[in-house]
Amino acid sequence: MHVQSISANVLRVPLRKPFRHASAVRHYSDNVVVRVELADGTLGWGEGVPRPYVTGESPDGALAQFGLAPLAAALSTEADDWQAVIAMCQRIELPVDGDDPRDCRSNSLRCAIELALVDAYGKHFGEPASAMLSQYEPAKPLLEPRSQVAFSTTIDAEYGRKPGRSAFKMRVYGFRQCKVKVGSDNQSDARRLGLIRRWIGPKVDLRVDANEAWLPEQLLEYASQLTPYRISCIEQPLAHEQLAALGELRSSLEVPVMLDESLTSMVDAREAVRLSACDLFNIRLSKCGGLLRSVDLAAYAAEQQLGYQLGCHPGETGILSAAGRHFATTIGGARYLEGSYDRHVLAEQLTTDDMTFGYGGRAPTLTRPGLGTSLDLSRCEKHLQHDWVTRPIS
Ligand SMILES: [Mg+2]
Incomplete structure (x- = not known):
């Protein structure tokens, strides 16, 4: 079976609550969406x-890359089994305007194209996307199929005014793990936590994400203010430029460190290991270039004895939620899982399935063909x- 055509567009996904970062407030997430049509x-x-402040990509830039690739x-080529689909995904080369030393400036488009191929071929083969993961060589030592997983929740800085109330809601909802966004008001973070x-x-397992907000000279002090509340991890405390x-x-820190903004590719992963800069990677499918490259990162983490x-990404539709679910229910070893937030984040459901x-963040394995x-x-x-x-293929 071969690909007839592939098309891309930018979808403006309306959010339930505004999304705040740095000095901007957004009420939507612009996502790149890809449609693959097979010959049948x-x-x-x-x-x-695409997030400019994470991988340097923009939605319209991704669309331009798509037009030129x-x-x-x-x-x-014909693909009649998952090995052929994997090889097809690995052959994709995407043009980048300018330098790309971290090998990340086409990751969101790569993710969108790969997921569309996996979805189309999965439907054609009558098998779920997780079947491809099970056949991907680097995934084999990590395989741990489960019938259900439990996702973590997040309390962001916006809830700052009523942190106790949000925390109580999360407790009643039965979450086992909760991430708290810190760094927008360093003076009140300890009291809030x-x-x-x-x-x-x-x-409940509590961890914090500082989104690069702290300076190196503040790190030990701010971290020590939060450790009395038994946090299990600090995510991206310093800006990427401060990795060394x-x-x-x-x-000198008592708490494990996770990298997010500093972890977009194998180039980043190797640099993080070289500098002994972390205990854990935050692997996100879009940020890291899709399912296959995310598996590569998880396998490398295991090899380096990292978590x-x-x-x-906030603003993902059910398409990325489904892809994340296939990963989460197939690949083992994740310390924390985030995703499947759909109705809690989106103002409108844009996929055929919710x-x-x-309760408790629990979600079942997806068994329908493709992404589901x-x-x-x-x-x-x-x-x-x-x-x-639209790009005709054959
Ligand atoms: Mg983060």
């Missing part, structure tokens, strides 16, 4: 979340930002 008419859907060279610990109870400083300071989290987790959901075009139509850019 089977359609597959993929999605990526030599896709026919990679996709115009104290309130959250009191209301969420002693059993983080490597030097880490041995990892499967993360997600992927939102249930599709974009609902009738609901997406008014949110598409351009005409579809």
Whole structure:
């Protein structure tokens, strides 16, 4: 079976609550969406979340890359099993305007294209996307299929005014793990975390994400203010540019460090190991270039005796939630899982299926062919930002 055509667009996904970062407030997430059509008419859907401040990608930039990429060279072969689909995904080369020393500036588009191929071929083979992961060589030592997983919750800085109330809600909802965003008001973070610990109870695993907000000279002091509340991890405390400083300071910290903004590719992963800059990787499918490259990172983490989290981007639709679910229920060893937030984050559901987790963050394995959901075009139509850019393949 061969690919007939592949198309891309930018989908403006409306959010339930505004998304705040640095000095901007956004009410939507612009995601790149890809549609693959096989010769028998089977359609597959993929999605990526380009974020300029993470991988230097933009939604319109991803669409321009898509228009220029030599896709026919990679996709115009027959594929009749998962090995052929894996090889096809690995042949894809995407053009980058300028330097790309971290090998990350086409990751969200790569993710969207790969997911659309996996979805289309999965539907054609009658097998779920997780079947491809099980056959991917680097995944084999990590395979740990489960019928259900439990996702973590997040309390972001916006809830700052009522942290106790949010914490109590998370406790009642039965979450086992909770991430707290810190760094937007360093003076009040310790007090806020104290309130959250009191209301969420002693059993929940609490960790913090500083999103690069601290300076090297503040790291030990701020971390020591938070450790009395028994945090299990600090995510990306310093800016990526301070990675070497983080490597030097880490041995003085009592809490494990996770890298997120500093971890987008194998280039980053090797640099983090070289500098001894972390204990864990935050692997997010879009940020890291799709399922296969994310497996490579998880395998490298295991090899280096590091932990990892499967993360997600706020604003992902059910397409990326489904892809994350296939990863989470197939690949073992994740310390924390994030994803399947759909109804809690999106103002409108844009996929044919609701992927939102249930009580306690619990969510089942997806068994339907492909990713197990599709974009609902009738609901997406008014949110598409351009005409579809279509590339005929054969
Ligand atoms: Mg983060």
